Amino acid sequence: MLRFVVRRLLLLVPILIGLSVLVFLFIRALPGSPAESLLGERATPETIAQVREQYGLDEPLYLQYWKYVEATIVERDLGVSIASRRDVGEEIKERFPATVELALAAMLFSVGLGIPLGFLAAKRYGGLFDHASLFTSLIGISIPIFFLALILKYIFAVRLGWFPSIGRVGVLTEVDQRTNFYVIDTILSRDWEGLRDVLKHLVLPAVALGSIPLAIVARITRAAVLDVQNEDYVRTARAKGLAPRIVDRRHVLRNALLPVSTIIGLQTGLLLSGAVLTETVFARPGMGTWLTDAIFARDYPVLQSGILFLSIVFVLVNLLVDITYALINPRIRYS
Amino acid sequence: MGGRLKLLLPLAAVAALVTAGIGGAGHPRGGTLVFGSSTDPVILDPILVSDGESLRPIRQIYEGLMTVKAGTAQVVPSLARSFKVTRNGRVYTFSLRKNVKFHDGTAFNAAAVCANFNRWYNFTGPFQSSAATSYWQSIFGGFKTTVGNAEAPVGQQTSLFRSCNVVNGLTARITLTKASGSFVGALSLPSFSMSSPRALQQFEANKAEIRGGAPVFTGSYGFAHPTGTGPYRFESWRVRERLTLVRNTRYWGPKAHLSRIILRPISSNAARLQALQTGEVQGYDLVDPQDMSTLRSTRGLKLLDRPAFNVAYVAFNSAKAPLNRLAVRQAVAYGLDRRAVINSSIYAGRGQVAHAFMPPTLFGYAKNVKKYTYDPARSQRLLRGAGLSLPVKLQFWYPTGVQRPYMPDPPRIFQAFKASLERAGFEIEARAAPWRPDYLNAAQTGNAGHLHLLGWTGDYADPDNFLGEFFGAPKPQWGFNNAKIHNLLQRADGETNAKKRIAMYQQANRQLMEFLPGVPYAHTKPGLGFRANVRGYIPSPVSLEPFRLVYFGGGV
Numbered sequence: 001m002l003r004f005v006v007r008r009l010l011l012l013v014p015i016l017i018g019l020s021v022l023v024f025l026f027i028r029a030l031p032g033s034p035a036e037s038l039l040g041e042r043a044t045p046e047t048i049a050q051v052r053e054q055y056g057l058d059e060p061l062y063l064q065y066w067k068y069v070e071a072t073i074v075e076r077d078l079g080v081s082i083a084s085r086r087d088v089g090e091e092i093k094e095r096f097p098a099t100v101e102l103a104l105a106a107m108l109f110s111v112g113l114g115i116p117l118g119f120l121a122a123k124r125y126g127g128l129f130d131h132a133s134l135f136t137s138l139i140g141i142s143i144p145i146f147f148l149a150l151i152l153k154y155i156f157a158v159r160l161g162w163f164p165s166i167g168r169v170g171v172l173t174e175v176d177q178r179t180n181f182y183v184i185d186t187i188l189s190r191d192w193e194g195l196r197d198v199l200k201h202l203v204l205p206a207v208a209l210g211s212i213p214l215a216i217v218a219r220i221t222r223a224a225v226l227d228v229q230n231e232d233y234v235r236t237a238r239a240k241g242l243a244p245r246i247v248d249r250r251h252v253l254r255n256a257l258l259p260v261s262t263i264i265g266l267q268t269g270l271l272l273s274g275a276v277l278t279e280t281v282f283a284r285p286g287m288g289t290w291l292t293d294a295i296f297a298r299d300y301p302v303l304q305s306g307i308l309f310l311s312i313v314f315v316l317v318n319l320l321v322d323i324t325y326a327l328i329n330p331r332i333r334y335s
Numbered sequence: 336m337g338g339r340l341k342l343l344l345p346l347a348a349v350a351a352l353v354t355a356g357i358g359g360a361g362h363p364r365g366g367t368l369v370f371g372s373s374t375d376p377v378i379l380d381p382i383l384v385s386d387g388e389s390l391r392p393i394r395q396i397y398e399g400l401m402t403v404k405a406g407t408a409q410v411v412p413s414l415a416r417s418f419k420v421t422r423n424g425r426v427y428t429f430s431l432r433k434n435v436k437f438h439d440g441t442a443f444n445a446a447a448v449c450a451n452f453n454r455w456y457n458f459t460g461p462f463q464s465s466a467a468t469s470y471w472q473s474i475f476g477g478f479k480t481t482v483g484n485a486e487a488p489v490g491q492q493t494s495l496f497r498s499c500n501v502v503n504g505l506t507a508r509i510t511l512t513k514a515s516g517s518f519v520g521a522l523s524l525p526s527f528s529m530s531s532p533r534a535l536q537q538f539e540a541n542k543a544e545i546r547g548g549a550p551v552f553t554g555s556y557g558f559a560h561p562t563g564t565g566p567y568r569f570e571s572w573r574v575r576e577r578l579t580l581v582r583n584t585r586y587w588g589p590k591a592h593l594s595r596i597i598l599r600p601i602s603s604n605a606a607r608l609q610a611l612q613t614g615e616v617q618g619y620d621l622v623d624p625q626d627m628s629t630l631r632s633t634r635g636l637k638l639l640d641r642p643a644f645n646v647a648y649v650a651f652n653s654a655k656a657p658l659n660r661l662a663v664r665q666a667v668a669y670g671l672d673r674r675a676v677i678n679s680s681i682y683a684g685r686g687q688v689a690h691a692f693m694p695p696t697l698f699g700y701a702k703n704v705k706k707y708t709y710d711p712a713r714s715q716r717l718l719r720g721a722g723l724s725l726p727v728k729l730q731f732w733y734p735t736g737v738q739r740p741y742m743p744d745p746p747r748i749f750q751a752f753k754a755s756l757e758r759a760g761f762e763i764e765a766r767a768a769p770w771r772p773d774y775l776n777a778a779q780t781g782n783a784g785h786l787h788l789l790g791w792t793g794d795y796a797d798p799d800n801f802l803g804e805f806f807g808a809p810k811p812q813w814g815f816n817n818a819k820i821h822n823l824l825q826r827a828d829g830e831t832n833a834k835k836r837i838a839m840y841q842q843a844n845r846q847l848m849e850f851l852p853g854v855p856y857a858h859t860k861p862g863l864g865f866r867a868n869v870r871g872y873i874p875s876p877v878s879l880e881p882f883r884l885v886y887f888g889g890g891v
Contacts, residue, residue: 050465051465054464080549085377085378161613165606165610169576171577282606283600
């Protein structure tokens with residue numbers, strides 16, 4: 001197991017080199033540069049040349065790349081945003097917790113609701129509940145996140161006024177920022193009113209972002225439960241007179257959750273990318289809104305470091321999923 | 336010092352007092368206004384920013400020697416009571432307002448004025464980056480020295496600023512290196528607001544470094560201790576969440592009605608509208624054209640018009656035949672159905688037909704210019720009279736992937752103009768290019784065909800920021816060299832007699848519409864969205880609204 005983990009971690013090195021080159025080239029392949037973005041109508045060939053020179057964008061690509069790598073690795077400096085002039089490393093430190101908080105809330109929503117839904121659908125196989133849940137999950141998978149987010153916002157924030165429509169907290173809530181995970185921060189400072197406000201701000205984005213994983217988790221659970229409940233050991237358990245509830249809990253659900261756990265792991269990574277859209281719609285100050293704005297501003301330092309950071313997280317989450325998978329299922333051996 | 340031409344502005348001073356009294360007594364005091372901004376300010380040190388979202392709070396915290404009268408582009412004294420200028424137009428003596436204090440309790444006086452000007456003029460290193468002091472560099476040119484400045488602007492110019500002297504406690508004298516008529520107007524830019532010299536020093540406003548080409552300010556002044564004389568003072572700033580300002584109870588003039596203003600950054604236009612609908616914000620700027628009908632029709636919300644301070648135009652490249660001939664340029668002007676475009680759904684009732692390259696709200700605007708009403712038959716006669724056979728081929732460029740207040744839908748505007756020109760005897764070859772970088776590059780270098788669409792939103796209330804910017808010198812974009820026009824605009828910029836200056840810009844407007852370097856076609860009114868109970872917000876053409884006048888009134 002240790003060898004497996006070390007090997008996977010070593011594999012990160014070529015992956016990161018490849019990723020950094022790709023990200024570096026992709027963002028420079030976009031039309032325009034920070035110069036045109038900063039200057040707009042005021043752009044003249046002279047001012048564009050001046051700004052390009054200032055940011056070293058007039059140098060050959062390989063040299064720009066080398067300077068970027070040197071600064072990142074040797075000086076441990078992720079750079080400074082061209083648009084906001086803020087330190088990219090500091091921004092990540094403050095924004096990433098917002099995104100993780102949202103992704104975890106969405107995952108909690110999708111797992112918490114998806115597993116019971118899938119289980120019940122399998123138990124009522126072929127019935128109305130089963131068909132209804134299949135149909136709903138199909139819609140859940142098909143509907144674009146940003147569209148669902150807008151609809152949810154319109155109904156529950158604008159029309160009904162049950163939830164706020166923007167931000168992580170209300171303007172009058174002061175969160176004592178210790179970890180930048182506001183749920184944890186408010187609990188640590190025993191600010192229950194603040195916690196309520198933070199949770200209220202999480203509900204709609206988490207539901208919007210969790211809709212696709214919810215549908216997937218429900219469908220996989222349903223299929224797995226259907227498979228498992230026809231297994232010999234389940235029949236044996238029933239034959240020896242175990243109560244149906246205990247059979248379901250100990251034998252059916254436990255075994256059916258194995259494929260579900262894989263899906264949950266994979267979806268967690270995907271949630272980070274889905275958060276980009278959700279954050280923009282709900283104006284949550286996370287990695288998503290930051291990167292979206294950076295694309296429009298052609299803010300190279302933010303895009304380079306932000307995308308690379310998210311990629312590393314994605315790779316690490318996948319590694320974590322593989323490890324957890326082995327722990328859950330002792331039959332799996334990595335070599 | 337020679338004879339002095341006294342340009343005391345008694346009327347303007349009266350106007351300032353009247354403005355200060357707007358809102359007056361009797362309005363309910365207190366309350367918190369949450370305003371949706373599009374992003375966080377960059378920094379709250381006035382001289383270091385030029386973007387609207389930084390200037391919005393700066394306008395509330397700070398004041399400059401001059402300002403603009405609420406709701407207009409008229410420059411009036413602010414911390415200065417009046418000024419005099421010598422006949423040679425180089426020495427300005429400002430008489431300052433009494434009993435004004437900075438938020439840290441220190442006195443505002445002539446020494447503070449000179450401390451601010453000297454700070455700007457003596458900037459070195461990272462502060463000389465164009466990303467740091469953009470407005471200083473565009474108005475005043477260079478700095479005292481470029482010592483230790485690895486990032487100095489290419490072709491460092493001599494600064495317009497020469498020196499600032501304290502004449503007495505409340506009189507400061509600023510000497511320029513050459514006459515400039517636009518100097519006083521430019522002082523109304525919030526970037527040239529006065530900071531407390533003590534706070535600047537105490538909170539290390541002059542500390543910065545260059546990282547990755549960008550200037551990074553390492554002192555805490557602009558992030559945690561911005562100190563001006565304005566009606567609101569800084570309370571707190573939680574980046575990405577809110578910036579809070581509180582009423583300055585020791586303000587020298589009529590005090591603000593609201594106790595607090597919170598600026599909340601929301602980058603998505605749709606999210607700003609929805610936040611207004613839910614009441615999470617009570618106002619926001621930069622309303623999308625498609626959201627205007629929602630704001631008008633929703634009970635409890637309202638749409639305010641910002642007076643037009645922009646111009647959209649069809650530029651001609653007069654270096655390219657056949658546009659080098661006046662008759663052809665006139666034929667194009669008569670062939671553009673501007674009224675139809677302005678009255679169409681493209682502008683959604685927000686536009687007015689432009690007859691000059693500057694907005695009518697600005698001094699120097701001339702009503703009696705030659706006008707070109709759509710007349711396709713006349714266009715055809717002009718073309719035939721010029722010996723050309725119809726249709727006359729022209730290449731017409733328009734940008735894609737962009738929306739500007741003055742140009743809400745470039746492809747549709749282009750289509751409308753193309754159709755009207757083709758009825759007027761032209762054959763139009765369409766060329767589209769992405770706004771950045773292709774289109775702007777092509778336009779600025781004179782490579783955007785015969786005709787192209789473009790426009791401009793003014794930075795400050797001076798015609799030089801429009802006419803001087805476009806036609807102050809020959810530019811490849813326009814492809815003409817007309818000494819009469821260029822010289823007139825250069826002289827107008829240097830003229831310090833207000834009356835003469837106005838007359839010169841009026842003359843320039845008339846000459847331009849005779850010469851026709853292009854055809855201005857629209858001025859538009861951007862919109863602001865508010866809850867209906869927000870009163871006293873007076874939209875400013877130059878986007879400098881004083882929140883001091885805002886209060887919550889009755890109504891839904």
